[in-house]
Amino acid sequence: MTKKTDGKQIPQRVVSRLAMYYRVLSQLEQGGIERVSSRELGEMMGITPSQIRQDLSYFGEFGQQGYGYRVSNLYKEISKILGLEKQHTMVLIGVGNLGRALASYTNFRRRGFELVAAFDVREEVVGKKVADIEIKLMTELRSFLKENPVDIGVITVPASQAQQVADILTQEGVKGIWNFAPIKLSVPENVIVEHVHISDSLFALSFRLREKNS
Amino acid sequence: MTKKTDGKQIPQRVVSRLAMYYRVLSQLEQGGIERVSSRELGEMMGITPSQIRQDLSYFGEFGQQGYGYRVSNLYKEISKILGLEKQHTMVLIGVGNLGRALASYTNFRRRGFELVAAFDVREEVVGKKVADIEIKLMTELRSFLKENPVDIGVITVPASQAQQVADILTQEGVKGIWNFAPIKLSVPENVIVEHVHISDSLFALSFRLREKNS
DNA sequence: TAGATTGTTAATCGATTAACAATC
DNA sequence: TAGATTGTTAATCGATTAACAATC
Known part of the structure; x- marks a missing residue:
């Protein structure tokens, strides 16, 4: 559960992918999808599952082995990371x-x-x-x-x-x-x-x- | 003088920098500047001279040792590369x-x-x-x-x-x-x-x- | 339990930077 | 000529992908 934000500067590429994840997750949530794996997300976005897991690991642990990610949860977490919960x-x-x-x-x-x-x-x-x-x-x-x-x-x-x-x-x-x-x-x-x-x-x-x- | 476009697929990053070069060169030309070196261009754009020379080398040789680049020439060449001379x-x-x-x-x-x-x-x-x-x-x-x-x-x-x-x-x-x-x-x-x-x-x-x- | 999938470490790949001979 | 700067090769750096132990 340790956040890894500590000090480390996040690469620009990762930040712009965060915005992509946010957009896709918002669509999934609206579509009523409950869970998603990095493999599925990757297919939708045309990137590798590895990259998604690597990106997310900059910020914490949001998934569960054998299950994947709870869409609503990941969506909210990324929204927080991007600062979209602030005014x-x-x-x-x-x-x-x-x-x-x-x-x-x-x-x-x-x-x-x-x-x-x-x-x-x-x-x-x-x-x-x-x-x-x-x-x-x-x-x-x-x-x-x-x-x-x-x-x-x-x-x-x-x-x-x-x-x-x-x-x-x-x-x-x-x-x-x-x-x-x-x-x-x-x-x-x-x-x-x-x-x-x-x-x-x-x-x-x-x-x-x-x-x-x- | 040999173009190096042959077959090789140009990286996306290079293409988007071409658009930047185009924009900066257009400004220089409008400002009446005649010559520019990769060092000067790099300073203006916040990237290294090496990268500029490397990028340009994908498409040919546009400069002159000891002198740099003729602004109007480089501008026109990049414009051609980007396909901006076509309708x-x-x-x-x-x-x-x-x-x-x-x-x-x-x-x-x-x-x-x-x-x-x-x-x-x-x-x-x-x-x-x-x-x-x-x-x-x-x-x-x-x-x-x-x-x-x-x-x-x-x-x-x-x-x-x-x-x-x-x-x-x-x-x-x-x-x-x-x-x-x-x-x-x-x-x-x-x-x-x-x-x-x-x-x-x-x-x-x-x-x-x-x-x-x- | 067996199968699936995570988070992370290691290996690979590609892109950026440095260095330098060539030469204007 | 001497100084400057190119184009390119080699070295470095960083980012992506693969692999796998951990575990739900």
Whole structure:
């Protein structure tokens, strides 16, 4: 039962697989499945049972010999590991099409990510709403952050403005940035940035299509 | 000058770094920079010069001893490698917020990805437009594909409908799928799928925020 | 009990980094 | 020329897979 989280730094690859496990387990639970083995999980996800057991062993012992894993239990444990049982507050900067899509994605709220404000530079959208949040003018970002505790900043502005926004966020104490601008941000080392480079994966698709036909 | 593409399968990691190189080089070129060394590139991207040279060596020799790389040249070569000099046609299935965001992202068109049609199940959006494309009813998808050559299908429907859409796409000869539904698609082995699991990266951010504070 | 499956240690595989001769 | 930097081979590192004792 000893947790193995002690000190050891968890590889990035393991963390992203945790998110996959979480997703699959959520489907299994919704499907009313009660137990699952690493072999079955592996088949569903296209990875080896060994890898699953190895990954989980970073965090503890969640299974039972001869039986496998209780779906509802493993789901809850992984949810805890990912920090999805905590509440997170988010601000959105840049209410374009993508920002709007993210704001409206109700699953985030369900998982404990609460959007508390949205900002844009364009005066004409100010006062309108996304996902029941009133859009504020970008110039109010700093003062808002001073008065409201915010965990995560979601950046969906053009690349040219992203660094500037990141600077305000980090100066005002935001500790996590979810960045959709196609640019590498410089931030203090205690701030965590997750980049989502959507177009990179389209380019990879293009490459693999080409590779196949040659 | 011998290309090394011969047979050897390129690791997925290398492909996704190619997309990064492409992005950085595009910035350098726009900034009017003429030459760059692997050391400089590495510093900008936070990876080792060795890795850059190793990656590039999969595809040929693009540099010059004592000088480095000519930015415009390397940019063009990587663009070729990624297949971005070819024209690709795309259809979009699911015109929700995310679909709308992708359709409006003009950079794709600039890179040779042309959206030729968009589909949705909701009758009320049919006939309206996204990015100058008239939205069609989902039931017309199959017949459209029979009459028009399409390279890539972009899936932005809910998870529950994604497999069904993927089946139609692959049956009608689409060879690449860009999937935003949070589910693993089963497709024939000659079809290439790129998944973008946006929420996975938010979960990873949540994990790393938690990890830091413990 | 016999069969199944875990958690973990050891072996293998692949990817990253270091080193260096070649040469601009 | 001397200094810089490539492309590539070899060394190292880390991640994945296999194997197996423990045990439900």
